[in-house]
Amino acid sequence: MHTDRRPGAPTVRAVREHGDPALAPILARALAHAGAEPRATHGWHTYPAGLHPDAAADLLAAFPGHVHDPFCGGGTVLVEARLAGRTASGTDLSPIACLVANARTAQPALASPMRAAARRLAEAARQRVEVEVPEECVRWYEPHVAQELGRLRDGIRAVEDAAVRDLLWALLSSIVIKASYRQSDTKNVREPHHRPPGTTAILFHKKARELGRMLEELPEGPSPRLRRADARDVGPPPGTRLVVTSPPYPGVYDYLPMQQLRYAWLGITPGREMAAELGSRREFRSKGRAEALQRWRKDNAAWIATQARGLEKGGYFAVVVGDGLVGDRLVDALQPTSLAMEEAGLVVRARASADRPDHAREAIRIEHLVLGWKPD
Ligand SMILES: C[S@@+](CC[C@H](N)C(=O)[O-])C[C@H]1O[C@@H](n2cnc3c(N)ncnc32)[C@H](O)[C@@H]1O
Structure with missing residues (x-):
């Protein structure tokens, strides 16, 4: 999944479209981007599992208004919002993510x-x-x-x-x-x-x-509002018309611990945040698949409900999710995500799905871009 989205990623093979015939092709095009995209501040600081900048740009071009990314990571969506002259906001649990996203979108x-x-x-x-x-x-x-x-x-x-x-x-x-x-x-x-x-x-x-x-x-324009926060607790600011995000895939990475050298040099002590990380690989290893999966489903539903609640009526909600990988078994993220979106009052309007070969682990994992809409 995520590793495949880094600049230089292999070309996506088959992209399949589902749902609204006017919206699904937009999603398919966004999901199909691959390869290096060194524009603006994107490549300046490494951050794992970044969204492809062109995917963020396509979604911003298709759906108007203030955009919020509750798992903003290194700030791909926020940089694209700056480039497009759009107001934006983001949260992330990781202090390093916030630091990087802030630097990439500074004045x-x-x-x-x-x-x-x-x-x-x-x-x-x-x-x-x-x-x-x-x-x-x-x-x-x-x-x-x-x-x-x-x-x-x-x-x-x-x-x-x-x-x-x-x-x-x-x-x-x-x-x-x-x-x-x-x-x-x-x-x-x-x-x-x-x-x-x-x-x-x-x-x-x-x-x-x-x-x-x-x-x-970078063009003149406001820097995004950034906040270190748990996406299960903190939703978008009032006036948000679009959520674009890519949450952690279940059991794939340990986003917070992998930054341990940075914490040490920067004098950061990530305490409670470690335990609040969604779908971490260490949780799947320590708790076992069934229990970790149950917790991931609950957390997934919680962040979706919080973000959907804060979205303006008529607004759009675009989520990139992919299969997780626990041991050598895939974990489906699509069905629980679509279900949680519907339970949160969103209408799932369209989806695109693509096969991504994961060469490191010799697996084909499917990645999805799911689009929800909040009824007027
Ligand atoms: C796939 S990465 C996002 C990458 C981002 N789209 C980019 O382009 O850089 C997932 C992010 O979720 C963050 N995260 C994990 N659990 C979280 C939580 N409960 N609340 C907010 N952020 C969380 C991780 O720190 C990580 O930065």
Whole structure:
């Protein structure tokens, strides 16, 4: 599922349409996008399981009004809303998701002070002043790399302007995996390699210049309203005409724990959030399939009910869901999602479904884009 939607994903094979003949082709087209789409700020910070930017763009073009993404992740829908001049809002349980989505949709005016601060911090990080390194990070970095990251962290803490400071935290977050021995965001495998001294600070500054350039190319317009929240509890703001989202697929990822290196460097302690993560892989492993599935169905119904309640009458509700994978068995997400939408008072108007080969796990999993409508 999600991995397949990353830029560079294999082309979707068969896309099937169901329901309203005017709406289903829009969904089919949105679901069929694959391959790299490096525009705007999308590629600037990795975030697992991103929606394809063109899918978000298609849905925004087809359905008007304020858009809300309750599982906004790295902010794909929110960036597309900014590009389309639309007002938008989003929530996510993950503090890293909120940090990334905020940086990707920040105002162009912040680019210059952010760059200046990053240049200063990068210079200071190359001075040999011994700093404290979080214990859980030690084995993941060459000692001089950890020292450079620690100096950057200490420098960021001292920045007074909160908006600039948030962008600097996002910059640090964008390099902590690349500078580490960890294979990738989603692969917790240690792969030692050498980084020459000074290059981590240089990378930080490079990422600042890159983000600055991207932000300066974003159109004028309001930044989305972002909030760290549980989608089961916090719905869209009044006036929302469109929900576009892609919730976690059951048993596929552990979104919150996979960010542990970032938490350590950024001084974040995700406490209660860990337990509130929907459909996590660890829950399926620890509780077993039947019990975890039951909880996922309940949680799925809860977030759908909360979001549908806040949607304006006549508004649309587009959800990308896919088969989960527990062990080597698929978990159907479509039926419980469609049912929960109907129970929440939405009319399921159309759907598109596509086969996505999951090469990593040698499986074909089906992904669906389901469109609900709230009756007037
Ligand atoms: C598939 S990702 C969303 C990716 C996003 N569409 C993008 O393009 O970047 C699912 C997200 O759901 C978030 N999440 C998990 N449980 C949640 C909950 N109870 N409330 C809100 N967000 C949650 C995870 O942190 C993760 O960012």
